[in-house]
Amino acid sequence: GQNIDQPTEMTATEGAIVQINCTYQTSGFNGLFWYQQHAGEAPTFLSYNVLDGLEEKGRFSSFLSRSKGYSYLLLKELQMKDSASYLCAVLDSNYQLIWGAGTKLIIKP
Amino acid sequence: DVKVTQSSRYLVKRTGEKVFLECVQDMDHENMFWYRQDPGLGLRLIYFSYDVKMKEKGDIPEGYSVSREKKERFSLILESASTNQTSMYLCASKTGVGVSDTQYFGPGTRLTVL
Numbered sequence: 001g002q003n004i005d006q007p008t009e010m011t012a013t014e015g016a017i018v019q020i021n022c023t024y025q026t027s028g029f030n031g032l033f034w035y036q037q038h039a040g041e042a043p044t045f046l047s048y049n050v051l052d053g054l055e056e057k058g059r060f061s062s063f064l065s066r067s068k069g070y071s072y073l074l075l076k077e078l079q080m081k082d083s084a085s086y087l088c089a090v091l092d093s094n095y096q097l098i099w100g101a102g103t104k105l106i107i108k109p
Numbered sequence: 110d111v112k113v114t115q116s117s118r119y120l121v122k123r124t125g126e127k128v129f130l131e132c133v134q135d136m137d138h139e140n141m142f143w144y145r146q147d148p149g150l151g152l153r154l155i156y157f158s159y160d161v162k163m164k165e166k167g168d169i170p171e172g173y174s175v176s177r178e179k180k181e182r183f184s185l186i187l188e189s190a191s192t193n194q195t196s197m198y199l200c201a202s203k204t205g206v207g208v209s210d211t212q213y214f215g216p217g218t219r220l221t222v223l
Contacts, residue, residue: 004151008149031209033211040217041216041217042113042199042215042216042217043152043214044214045211045212045213048209048211050209087151087152089151089152096154096167097152097154097212098151099151099152099153100151101149101150101151102151
C-alpha cells in the first residue's frame, strides 16, 4: 500500500530552527509537495521537489532524497505565525496526490 | 490570485438529508477535486474532475456523488447524509498543464451530521 509518515506534533521556540520529516512509500514518484495549513483555513502551497537536493525559499527550505524515500521541511528564524500544520504529499505514478496526516507545529515564545 | 470559494463554512444537517456542497474557482482550471479531512488522517480524495461533465472516483467515493456542469463549478452531493460523514470538506483546483502545478484549496466546509 501507499504510505506517508510524518510526526504528529512538534514544538519549537520562536527564533529557532525546526526540521519536519516526511518518509514515503508510494507506487511511483512524480514529486513531493509541502503545504502549510493554519487552523480552520485552507492548505497553501509551500514547495515542490522532484529532484534530489535542497530547495531554499526564504526562511523555508525543502530537501528530497528519492533513494531513501525521505524529505524534510526546514523552517528557520521561527515566528509565531509559523504555528500551523505542515502537510507532506507525494504525486504517485498515476499523478494522484497521496497525503500525509500532517505535522502540527507549535511555536512557543 | 487564484480564488476557490465554497458555499458554506459551517453546515449542520440531519441523518438522511440530501446535502449539496458547492465549489467555484475563478482561474479557468481544468481539474477540480473534493477531499475530506479528518483528525489523524491525511486528506482523502473523494472525487475529482478533469473536465466539464467528466468525473473520476477517488479513494473514498462511497456515499457521495459529484456534478460538474460548468468548468468553474464542482458540486459534492451526499445523497443521504450519515453521521460518519461528519468532517471537513475541502475543494481544490489546478490547471491541467504541468505535473508540478499546485492545487489551490478553498476555505473548507465543516459539516456536522446529527
